[in-house]
Amino acid sequence: MNFDIKRTGRAVLHVTDLEKSKEFYESLGLIETESDDENVFYRAIEDHNHHCLWLRKMPEAAVEVISYRVDSEGDLDRLADFFETEGTEVIWMEKGMQPAIGRTLRVQDVSGIPCEYYCEMDKVERMLQRFDVHVGAKVQRIDHFNCAVPDVQKAYDYYIDKLGFACSEYTTTKGSDEVWAAWLHRKPGVHDTAFMNSIGPRLHHIGFWLKDPMSLIDGCDYLAAKGLAPTIERGPGRHGLSNAFFLYLRDPDGHRIELYNGDYYTGDSDFDPVEWDLDDPQRQTFWGHEAPDSWFEEASTFLNVYTGEKVETEQPKLDKRKPNTII
Structure with a gap:
């Protein structure tokens, strides 16, 4: 390309x-x-x-x-x-x-x-050292999208072969080469976009980068003090996949937001993607606790760029929609 x-x-x-x-x-x-x-x-x-x-x-x-x-x-x-x-x-x-x-x-x-x-967007004042306005989790930048799609392999092949993305980590099901999820990047981090096997297409979440793990805790404390603790869906925790610390939240309309810190450099030409088994309990959370069912079942609706109507969804190609986890 x-x-x-x-x-x-x-x-x-x-x-x-x-x-x-x-x-x-x-x-x-x-x-x-x-x-x-x-x-x-x-x-x-x-x-x-x-x-x-x-x-x-x-x-x-x-x-x-x-x-x-x-x-x-x-x-x-x-x-x-x-x-x-x-x-x-x-x-x-x-x-x-x-x-x-x-x-x-x-x-x-x-x-x-x-x-x-x-390519082009208006420039504004950067607030990096405006510590007087840093509150909550002190979000540093947008990091990635995660999308639920019915055919992960199809999305993977297109983004790798046609758009020039690279794979950092991916998930397969035991005894099969079928890709259940994949984390793809253009910048030299773990991902700019990810795809997971589910009813789709839908947006699973938008990930925002934080400066350190303590910012996750600060974010939780600030949300709780503001009466917004019920917006916390999952975490804080550490992913096995990506190694990142995470906190998942739902906005008032149900759009899912991930606060994220601690992945790693993937820019070397000889970097080998990391494979995970879907049923490995340390894949989704390194410490072993399960994600709630809502994390696998619920996501945001996309709109068609040509018509403005809701994009019709399809059932996933792979039958298995979530891991079998025994703690």
Whole structure:
């Protein structure tokens, strides 16, 4: 491929109650850049661009698009040529059609996920040393997306072979070569996107990076003090897969957010992906405790980039949807 996708960039979420959503996201430490009665734009502490999360007030909660940043405007043109050669319809959104961002292209990917690619975004003050506004978990930056898809192998092959992603870790079922989940990256970390076997396509979660494990604890304490402890779905804990510390939360509309710290460098050319067995109890949580059923069964609805309608979902190709874990 002759284009350069750099990293996870931003997400656009539809929410039904902007004030409740603001209370939740600001309690995580995200910083409001701009807002009106219908929209809120958030950035994280490290961000020098306008936003990494755009909340749009709508009658129904949904995921409008997940976005990746590319290196140059030329990369956008080359991506468009690639998608059109593949027979994928490209939707161009010219500069000025969306707040604070340059031209973007949107496509429905091979799994039906609404994806966007962009290069340019307005610059703003970086808040890294504005310690007076660091609260909650002190979110540093957006890190990754995790998507539930009906055919993980199909998504894996497309992102590896066609879009130039690399695999850091993957999950198989005992006695089989079938991939149950995969963690893929463009930046030299564990992942920019991940795919897991489930009813899909749906967005499982958006992951945000924290500066250290203690920020997870600070985040829990701050949420509890604000009366938002019920938003905690899972954790804190340490993943076996990725080695990262985690905390999973649900926003007022059920969109799942992961607070995340402590994965590792994957940029060497001779890096070998790590394989996990689905039923290994240390895979999902290194300390051995199980994830709740909601973590496997519930996810956010995607919207079609061409029609704006909900993307139809399919049953997963692999029958097994969650591990058999005996503690």
